[in-house]
Amino acid sequence: MLGGVFHAAVLFLVAAGLQLVFGVQRILNLACGSFYALGAYFGVSAVTWALGAGLPAPLFVVVLLGAGLALAAIGPPLERLLRTIYDRDESFQLLLTFALVLMFEDVIRFFWGTAPYQLGQAYLIYGQWRIGGSVVPVYNLVVIAAGGLIALGMGWFLARSRFGRIVRATAENREMSEALGVDMTRVYARVFTLGVALGTVGGALVIPATAATNEMGIELIVEAFAVVVIGGLGSMRGAFAGALIVGLMKASAIAIYPEVEMLAVYVVVISVLVLRPSGLFARATA
């Protein structure tokens, strides 16, 4: 089960980025998977560099987080690019963000090549724990904890902070908040950057446990969409619940009857679409 939760934690970060950007900007960002992949590659490079520069090994998580956050700097220029399509048909959004997916794939190939990229030793630095007969790497728990903390942080941020209130107001009614003096350009740039950061931090955090491959983003984006459909488009709590459901469904399918691993997830997706088309935690749509 912990395997499922681990997967869910990563999935949540990517799906949350997708949700946030859609909720506020009404942009369905296919490239959120690419941010995840970029974060992973950037994380490997940053940690390798930092360890080479004499950083004590157990601190590598800090470097990973830092790398993920630093990479979010690509957010504002990308948001500037997306600004050209805010008022156009959804198909333009899909085309543009899909173009970004392809471009980032080439960027990765250009800088890091095509072979899998990884951190050799880092995964087991924190050791392993024996939980109920199976061995679990402590790092998996670190990732789960980080996912949970970020979820809590996001919840607090959206519900309590001043900027969170502005974000929610914008999501509810863009014209009204603009009329009340909210600078939409800045809010959009910040929200988008935050969305990018969720993806890049997710990618950077997961990398010690896996290897960075060029297609890792594409793989996750499909699942992130399943999460979004289950949880309800644009809802943070939905992303959290959806990620948990998908992660746990997959893990239990693999444990019980592996042939239905993908089927199980999509059975849930279809049931949600039929029984509660707007998702489990959908907001009342305006």
Added chain:
Amino acid sequence: MRTTRRGFLALSGAASVAAALRLDAAPALAQAGPVKIGVLAAKAGVLAPVGESGMRGVQWATDRINATGGILGRKIELVIEEESSPKDTVERFRKLALQDKVDVISGAISTGVGLALGPVAEEMQTIWLAWDATTQKGVEESMPKPKYSFRSTDNECEAVMASILTARSWKGKFRTVAGINPDYSYGRDNWAAFLAIMKKSGIEVQVVSELWPKLGATDFTAHVAALQQAKPDLIFSCFWAGDTPIFMKQAHAAGLTQSTKLVMTTGGGVHESLKKAFTPEGALLGYNCMYFEHPKASPLMKEFVRWHQEKFKEWPNYESDHGYFTVVAYKAAVERAAKAAGGKWPSIDQVIQALEGVEVESLSGSRRYREDHIMEATFFQGFTTHKNKHDFVTIDPLESMGTKQIQKPSGVGLYDWINSWKV
């Protein structure tokens, strides 16, 4: 240096003889201009590293041939296109044949693509020399008598070899087995071949888990947990791409690799990513048809490995050998056919005839095409060791088996063939 008069005369004499010879030779070879070789190399997704590796073999062969006068005096020119989905790759194959008018097409790794390219090569009447792609449906050949397509070794060769080695080394030392293989024909067929050979070898195994992650998956924590529950004595896997190190790392972190025997039929394809930190010693690891650190490597292989390491800072893997072989085999066939045709540039039918049974020195040793257009090569596997100068595992001792031993003969079904073995 001072040029003496006598020396100068001798030199110019030799030069004019050479020039005269060239003049004589040129019309005899009819075609002028370069020989065009179309290349289909994967550049995106899971296949990208493999496609790049094959491309390096082709490039190296081409550079060497061009540096020594080309094929019968004609330089090779490469026209590179991408291998992607079967449909798009077929379009590019047509483009290479019709628009670029290439003499031969080399490339393609995926059997899904190969199945689509085979009939197109026949239709376009263009010679196609596959790298790793076959025209197999499952374990059966779908084009038993092709004319223009020449394809790779059977997909299940590495599983056959690994199974023979497993039976030889571990018979009586395991009973429960689990398989974790990518969820497509390659994964399913290799697992089935493994089980069939265990049975034939008189090893009674109990399958405790069969896992089929998607090709290109990057998270196996749930699979590893399922394997922990199943507690197999032996795990069989034919992962060959980026999924290999990820699975290995996550299995190691969960303590799965210490007590379990591991059979990785094709993981040597990404050998540099199998770091010592998480890859155990004593696992059976297959390198397909080239092992970069062969203790008795030929001078050719040593030269290639050195060039590869200097240029790319990487140790080459087997796909380079497939790529290299196709170019060198084509050159040998053209030369052989030209000889038979009295020195004229041969027709396509003559080249095809010469390709059948052609045998050349490739990077990994001697390789050839069978008369039914299927590649023959030597496969390399062995048990992993940490005793080397790298940060990744290598194998020692090295076991090698030829396709005569591990590939089903022409026109025989895989399982009939396995059942006909005398064990």
